[in-house]
Amino acid sequence: MSIHIDAPIEQPAVGAGPAPRRGRLSGGSAIELFGIPILVVVGFLLYVWWRQTATLDSIEASSLDWSEVRLEVWQHLKLTVVASLVVVAIAVPLGVLLTRPRLRFLAPAVVGVANAGQAAPSIGLIVLLFMWLSGWSGFWVAILALALYGILPVLRNTITGLQGVDPTLVEAGRGLGYSGGSVLLRVELPLALPVIMAGIRTSLVLVVGTAALATFINAGGMGGMITAGITLYRYPVMVAGAVLIALLALLVEWVGRVLELLVRPKGI
């Protein structure tokens, strides 16, 4: 199956063009896969150009100092990655448990609770948790809040993905002599993986956006630029922070897409 990529100008399809990735891409997702990083790079270059040429007062200059920005990006990424790992470590096993025959009846209740967790206003969740867990560091409170916030998509997709596995394949696995655990590892999870990964990507994007609120409980992150901009009436700083968060979110979403393609089992 050959793929026709409506190639952006930066990538003219000369000759055979870029090798199709094992024929898994539709035209639309190919644009996203190649277009997003280009968009991010262009956006970031525009920001650099503005930062180098704009006349900034001393407060603006110190808020947008490169070392300060680098620290905030690093904190933001750390929050995102750790929270997402926690989400996966909790939601996937929980989803597996909730699709086993004995615990299946609990699934609607647990998904309901996870739904409520996501419906709660994230800023309220973060601040409330910070007040309750007074002994905790801001970082871990932020991780807990972000994980609660990001758990639903992964949990829901794990359950949906596992439920979507053809039951005759599960029975075939048992009939051939796989144990229950082997069927889960070798048949059910590989077949459900594309759906689970889509949930993980959604969750990543939610978490990277919400991590901007971590600054309210001294957990750092790029939200610092926005709050500094607001409290000090320096709107360029606020806008710069928002733009950088948006670029990071796009980049994280792109990483999620690449991961999805990489872990997708061959043959499905």
Add this chain to the structure above:
Amino acid sequence: MTTMESTDKQQHTVSGAEITLDGVSKIYRGQQAPAVDNISLTVPAGEIVMFVGPSGCGKTTTLKMINRLIEPTSGTISIGGENIRAKKVDELRRTIGYVIQGGSLFPHMSVAKNISIVPKLLGWNTSRVKDRVDELLDLVGLDAAKYRDRYPRELSGGQQQRVGVARGLAADPPVILMDEPFGAVDPITRQRLQDELLSIQRELHKTIVCVTHDIDEAIKLGDRVLILQEGAHVAQYDTPEVVLSSPANDFAQDFVGAGSSLKRLSLARIADLELKTPTTAKVGDSTAQVRSRAEANGDGSVIVLDDRNRPLGWPWLRQLTGEKIVQPSGDLINLDSRATLNDALDTMLVSGHGGAVVTGDRDAYLGVIDFKTVTDFIEEMQREAETETKAAPAAGSDEHPASRISIAPTDEELDGGREG
């Protein structure tokens, strides 16, 4: 090929094991009526037994109790004299081949991986597994080099089903369970798969239990046919010949159904008929020589064989161009010698030669069957039946009601078949 050499040795060794069901019942939770009600049955070693009946009669439940995918409520099942509850359930299942409708291949595993599941579970080493995969692909008529690394979605329905059969045979189990194995493929493919199963069984002599809802399939494949009615009550358990000629009760009679005269065509095998032997040629033979041989025999066409004696094509003499015989294009539809006269008529209808190429073990060429041979045979059968009919009342016996069965189809029936 080592497998070819070992064929002769295996020819008459039964590698199957006897299965016995003793007073087996299954009542599903929340249901009053048992799905399977006290069935007792012996499946002899090395035979194919077909479970046939309407949907919901309990045939699949009975099958799945043999590999404990469903646990019986009461009764005992043994394989080779050993109670199936004596082993751990996963170990038991690794000794029972399981073939499911459509193949049920795992889509994320290559053909080789699918086939090697059970051998790997049994701890075979890599090279033994690899050899076994190639041997099995060869056995089910797929080119190992070409198909080994493919994924199921890259195969046709019939090919997937072949791989499913190979997977069931992988660890050489004595017992194979098949659940509507050929239900999901088109009729021509189904006929080929059935022929291949018979050909494989001729080599391996497994004990095969196969569930189907198709009485024609049951009659064609079964050494014995088990007709089940609601609650898995046995309506009849006998050879196909007896099931067709003397149904045990009204249910069996209805199930075998009208047109049982035509169904007797399913009992006669091509192997019972004399085959024609037209001119053959090997790939690489000189075209001029082949042409003169064919003309000397009075043949207008030749059958081209490969180096393993498998037919590749059936070109007319005028299609033979070039100096050497090359592999003909197009797909040749062969008939296995175990195929029925029914199948033979079907195949001839799509062939341009008014006949069909017949093959034996591993698709080796045997000869050609033509339309006249079949019709002559049918007339012969009919004459015999008439003689029997005349003899029967004189003997005063209605134990064998052969008089009800007319073997030859009427012209109308044949015309109808030809149009279909």
